[in-house]
Amino acid sequence: MASVTLSGIRKVFPNGFAAIRGLDLEIGDGEFIVLVGPSGCGKSTLLRLIAGLETVTDGAVLIGERDVTDLSPSERDIAMVFQSYALYPHMDVQENLAFGLRRRRTPREVIGERVGGIAGALGLGELMARRPGMLSGGQRQRVAIGRAMVRQPVVYLMDEPLSNLDAKLRVSMRAELARLHDRLGVTTVYVTHDQTEAMTLGDRVCVMLDGEIQQVDAPGRLYREPANAFVAGFIGSPAMNLAIAEVADGDLRLGDHRLPLTEAQRARVGARSQVIAGLRPADFALRAADVAADDGTSTAVRLPVEAEVVEHLGAEQLIVFPVDAPRYHAGPVAARTEDEETLLAEPARSRFTARLDVRREVRHGERVELFYDPARLYLFDAGDGRSLAREPAEAAG
Amino acid sequence: MAAAARPVRARSRRSPGDRPFGLSLLLWGGIVFFTILSAFPYLVMLSTALKSPQELAGPAHWIPDTIDLSGLQRTLADPSIWGYFRNSFTIAIGNTILVMVAGVPAAYVLARHEFRGRRLFLDLVLITQMFSPVVLLIPLFRLYKETGLLGSMEGVIIAGSAFTLPFSIWLLTGFFRSIPVEIEEAARIDGYGRLGILFRMILPLSVPGLVATAMYAFIIGWNEFIFAVTFLIASPENQPVSVGVFASIGKWDIDWQRLMFMALLGTVPVLALFATIQRQLDRGFATISSGR
Numbered sequence: 001m002a003s004v005t006l007s008g009i010r011k012v013f014p015n016g017f018a019a020i021r022g023l024d025l026e027i028g029d030g031e032f033i034v035l036v037g038p039s040g041c042g043k044s045t046l047l048r049l050i051a052g053l054e055t056v057t058d059g060a061v062l063i064g065e066r067d068v069t070d071l072s073p074s075e076r077d078i079a080m081v082f083q084s085y086a087l088y089p090h091m092d093v094q095e096n097l098a099f100g101l102r103r104r105r106t107p108r109e110v111i112g113e114r115v116g117g118i119a120g121a122l123g124l125g126e127l128m129a130r131r132p133g134m135l136s137g138g139q140r141q142r143v144a145i146g147r148a149m150v151r152q153p154v155v156y157l158m159d160e161p162l163s164n165l166d167a168k169l170r171v172s173m174r175a176e177l178a179r180l181h182d183r184l185g186v187t188t189v190y191v192t193h194d195q196t197e198a199m200t201l202g203d204r205v206c207v208m209l210d211g212e213i214q215q216v217d218a219p220g221r222l223y224r225e226p227a228n229a230f231v232a233g234f235i236g237s238p239a240m241n242l243a244i245a246e247v248a249d250g251d252l253r254l255g256d257h258r259l260p261l262t263e264a265q266r267a268r269v270g271a272r273s274q275v276i277a278g279l280r281p282a283d284f285a286l287r288a289a290d291v292a293a294d295d296g297t298s299t300a301v302r303l304p305v306e307a308e309v310v311e312h313l314g315a316e317q318l319i320v321f322p323v324d325a326p327r328y329h330a331g332p333v334a335a336r337t338e339d340e341e342t343l344l345a346e347p348a349r350s351r352f353t354a355r356l357d358v359r360r361e362v363r364h365g366e367r368v369e370l371f372y373d374p375a376r377l378y379l380f381d382a383g384d385g386r387s388l389a390r391e392p393a394e395a396a397g
Numbered sequence: 398m399a400a401a402a403r404p405v406r407a408r409s410r411r412s413p414g415d416r417p418f419g420l421s422l423l424l425w426g427g428i429v430f431f432t433i434l435s436a437f438p439y440l441v442m443l444s445t446a447l448k449s450p451q452e453l454a455g456p457a458h459w460i461p462d463t464i465d466l467s468g469l470q471r472t473l474a475d476p477s478i479w480g481y482f483r484n485s486f487t488i489a490i491g492n493t494i495l496v497m498v499a500g501v502p503a504a505y506v507l508a509r510h511e512f513r514g515r516r517l518f519l520d521l522v523l524i525t526q527m528f529s530p531v532v533l534l535i536p537l538f539r540l541y542k543e544t545g546l547l548g549s550m551e552g553v554i555i556a557g558s559a560f561t562l563p564f565s566i567w568l569l570t571g572f573f574r575s576i577p578v579e580i581e582e583a584a585r586i587d588g589y590g591r592l593g594i595l596f597r598m599i600l601p602l603s604v605p606g607l608v609a610t611a612m613y614a615f616i617i618g619w620n621e622f623i624f625a626v627t628f629l630i631a632s633p634e635n636q637p638v639s640v641g642v643f644a645s646i647g648k649w650d651i652d653w654q655r656l657m658f659m660a661l662l663g664t665v666p667v668l669a670l671f672a673t674i675q676r677q678l679d680r681g682f683a684t685i686s687s688g689r
Contacts, residue, residue: 014511053582074588086579090601100587147583 002064002077002154002187003029004050009059011045011211019045021211023059032181032188033216034202036195037234042211043191044159050189051157052076063155074103076155079148083160085140087132093119093143094128097150118146138169145180156188162197174200195235199223207231229276229328229385232378238281238318241352243325244382245277252277252377255324257303262374268388269379276328276385278378281318284354284370286362291373300371308351310364316355319362323350439661446657453653468654478659480634481641484550485619485663488637491554492618493611496561500610503562504569505595509578519570522563530560534627541628548632556624561617565610572606573599608674619667638663 004027011020019042027033035043048054050061052073060069068076087096097115106114119125122142132140141161148156161177162170178201181188192198198205199219206216207230215227219235226232232240245252245259250266252259254277261269269275285291288300305321327350354370362368379388416424445453449465472478507519537556538547546552576599584594600607622639629635636644642663645656 051582051586053585073582073586078586080583080586082579082583084577084579086577086583088580088583088598099584103588103593 002066003027003031003062004155004187004189005060005062006046006050007060007062009046009049009061010057011042011049011054012057019211020049023211023213025206025213025216027187027189030185030187032178032190032201032203034190034192034198034205035208036192036198036205037208037214039193041208043193043208045211046208047080047157047159047189047191050155051078051080053080077153078155078157079151079153080157080159081144081148081161083163085132085144085161085164087140087143087147089132092129092131093124093135096132096143097124097147100147100151114150114152118150122146122149137165138173141165141173145177149184154187156186156190158188158190160192161190163192163194170197177201196237199235205235207234225387225389226378227387229278229380229387232278232380232387233328236280238353238355240378241279241281241323241350242276242328242380243323243350243352244328245275245325247273247275257323259377260301260374261377265374265377265379265388272382274382275388276380276382278380279352279372280376280378281353281355283372283376284356285372286356286360286368286370288371290357291371291376299374301374303370303372304367305352305354305370306367307362307364310362310366312358312361315358317358317362319354319356319368320351321354323352324348325350439664442657442661446654446661448654450654465654468652469658471652472655472658472662475655477633478641478662481636481638481659482662482666484635485637485639486666487550488553488557488621488625489615489618491550492558492561492621493614495554495558496565496614497607497611499558500562500565500569501600501607502595504566505573505599507566508570508573509581519567522566526560526563530556530623534623537624538627547628548635550629550635552628553621553624553635553637554618556628557618557621558614561614565614568610568613569603569606572603572610576602612670612674615670616667619663 004025006023006025006027009020009023009025010018012018023046035046037043045054049056050063052061052068052071052075056069060067062068063076063078073080088099091099094115097118098111101111101114119128122145124139124142124146127135127139127143132143135143141164144161158177162173165173174197181201190198190201192201199222202219204216205219205222207214207222209230215222215231217225217227222231222235226235226240229242233242243254245254247253247269251261252275259277283291284303285300288302291300305319307319308322309318309320311318311320326348356362356370380386381388440459444459444461446468447464447466448461449463449467452462452465507515533556541547541552546555580598580602581594584598589597619637620639621637622643625637625640626643629637629640638659642656642659645652645659
């Protein structure tokens with residue numbers, strides 16, 4: 001087992017595309033870290049740089065104390081699980097598992113012992129003589145993980161290993177992976193574009209955009225204290241409602257709505273005339289009493305809205321309502337998450353989502369009053385999107 | 398979902414009996430038409446080979462009045478015919494080996510390495526196919542005369558494979574590209590270098606492609622005529638079947654029976670090869686398509 005240290009990593013492809021733009025990351029020994037971000041954010045490239053499948057343009061990769069920057073993938077003592085599994089189609093499961101060990105001139109008995117052990121642990125016993133073409137998606141997945149385990153590497157690298165499975169299997173395999181990591185305790189770097197997967201699996205989650213790290217934190221902290229508007233919008237499902245709000249008389253104006261600020265928030269907003277306002281869908285409620293303030297200092301804010309879309313999900317309902325304020329998008333258009341895709345582009349309007357309980361069912365087109373705790377309002381700089389909660393309060397005025 | 402998916406699958410997997418009659422008729426009509434079209438030359442060859450010279454001199458007709466096997470006897474009695482076949486095999490196999498040895502590494506590099514001018518190179522390779530070998534006959538003849546390759550089968554093999562290579566490289570490049578690059582990356586992590594990957598991953602996974610390409614090179618080599626008839630004109634002991642067939646055309650007359658029998662016999666090895674490899678090709682394709 002070993003830690004992984006990335007320092008000053010830059011990767012520019014021959015065509016001039018800068019996939020990683022100067023990045024430092026320390027991954028602890030035995031840690032499960034998830035690299036997450038929209039497609040093209042550089043997360044897979046980063047994983048491939050750790051694997052040695054790509055060479056860094058600048059910077060150093062250390063595994064444990066060893067500088068592996070110039071070593072080949074096989075010399076780095078890592079194992080990788082690919083999105084497509086990349087099983088060897090012309091070999092049966094047994095050979096797939098043993099292939100790497102044979103190359104390392106591992107004694108035959110040791111190979112047999114290890115392959116047998118892994119096959120037993122992963123329930124591959126009956127499949128040993130089958131070729132990958134005869135296996136189901138889940139079985140291939142297990143073989144791919146087994147092939148990584150058999151090597152007994154110091155670091156596991158996983159590139160979206162669950163994305164080819166159907167939704168149900170994905171959930172159960174996710175739990176299996178978490179259990180496996182608990183048992184083996186091997187440092188794992190896991191790439192995904194699915195924030196749910198990232199939040200449930202990672203000891204820490206590293207959110208990336210445009211080849212840069214946006215924030216590395218424990219999942220809970222990432223959700224509660226996003227470093228910037230991109231992280232805020234990316235982590236959480238449904239995504240945080242983000243829109244550009246005008247600052248007027250110490251409060252925020254979001255279309256027709258007036259959002260009062262607390263004293264602390266006012267101090268952080270300072271002299272800005274615009275900020276990005278963020279509200280989590282789950283922070284809305286239909287009754288003022290349900291949004292009890294964290295410390296009892298603030299009172300619930302009332303927001304009269306018209307439910308444009310209502311989705312009943314059984315235990316909860318999602319209502320979507322329009323807000324006359326410009327939508328906020330972090331990053332390039334290509335990097336928008338699927339949650340954000342809209343059919344009809346209306347840049348001057350936003351649509352907010354509220355996740356409500358079902359004690360009272362809201363009907364389509366109904367005018368309702370929503371409540372939220374003003375302390376739960378997230379504020380970000382309208383220019384660079386960084387969170388105002390993180391900076392020291394500026395003197396007002 | 399499953400219930401909704403079932404009828405769709407049922408429709409796509411219905412038996413041929415469910416096909417509308419008109420469509421069946423059209424399909425069978427097409428099959429019969431193309432079968433006749435491709436079999437036609439062979440039927441002409443067979444019909445001609447079995448007619449006596451007297452009958453051949455008369456008006457043309459399909460079914461011979463009498464079956465005359467004297468042409469066959471005459472052809473088989475000629476000891477030089479076995480030499481022709483031996484030479485054809487040598488040239489065809491030599492062509493195949495040379496094409497594979499040069500083509501596989503070339504195609505692998507073109508399939509896997511992005512380098513400046515890769516596309517241009519592939520296009521240039523294809524452009525060479527647009528020139529007829531005939532334009533190179535005279536320069537090659539002179540070159541071979543200088544180097545002593547004239548009259549040798551090696552000379553025919555080298556010239557022939559140079560013309561077989563471009564298309565072979567294209568074929569192989571396509572096959573190599575169809576193998577997911579992750580498989581190679583997994584092998585790299587497992588500790589294999591370029592050559593190890595080529596021999597343990599790429600080649601075993603491209604068997605259908607390799608067989609198809611080798612088959613193509615073999616057939617081109619077997620049918621080699623223009624280089625053979627030019628370079629081997631003074632070396633009858635090295636001439637292949639194609640030139641042997643041509644030899645039936647004398648200065649004063651044409652031995653039609655011998656010509657047709659030779660031509661028919663000449664197709665037998667290629668047909669036999671096809672028949673044997675067909676099954677392997679199918680199996681290979683099935684492995685690849687299900688083996689991901």
